[in-house]
Ligand SMILES: O=c1[nH]c(=O)c2ncn([C@@H]3O[C@H](COP(=O)(O)OP(=O)(O)OP(=O)(O)O)[C@@H](O)[C@H]3O)c2[nH]1
């Protein structure tokens with residue numbers, strides 16, 4: 224099975240590799256446009272980015288499955304939540320969507336994002352690290368390492384794969 228992912232981010236690629244453990248597959252990471260802002264600020268925008276990545280990855284690679292994973296934030300009355308969305312594009316079916324873990328971001332982070340900053344660089348500055356976005360992610364930093372970005376996105380890809388198999392069996 225040829226699986227394309229619309230990102231070259233190693234954390235996202237590792238999540239697809241983990242979720243497809245046990246399957247005979249090959250992964251093709253492709254640079255795709257998310258079609259949304261670098262820092263999505265709503266669930267809707269983040270979902271749109273995931274779908275656009277999955278469709279582009281599927282179209283450019285001729286793979287059996289295209290996967291899109293997008294991180295963003297969502298304002299609530301409780302504060303600004305980190306949100307994560309995934310999409311799966313396969314022949315003969317509408318894109319499948321699944322949501323990932325959410326955690327409240329500290330106020331000092333939220334203020335910077337709402338002022339137009341991108342979470343990736345903000346996290347590097349906050350954590351005094353390089354490329355948090357490609358490793359544990361904000362989710363790893365703010366959960367004291369209990370769950371990192373790979374594990375969080377692996378869960379999302381499993382939700383996508385499971386729905387894909389269910390739909391295939393139902394048809
Ligand atoms: O350090 C982080 N830990 C996280 O948990 C996280 N979740 C989202 N983001 C940031 O939100 C923006 C859109 O996310 P994103 O899906 O575009 O991710 P990305 O830019 O890292 O990958 P990619 O665009 O190469 O696929 C980018 O600025 C990401 O850095 C995170 N940064």
Ligand SMILES: [Mg+2]
Pocket residue numbers: 261
């Ligand atoms: Mg990005």
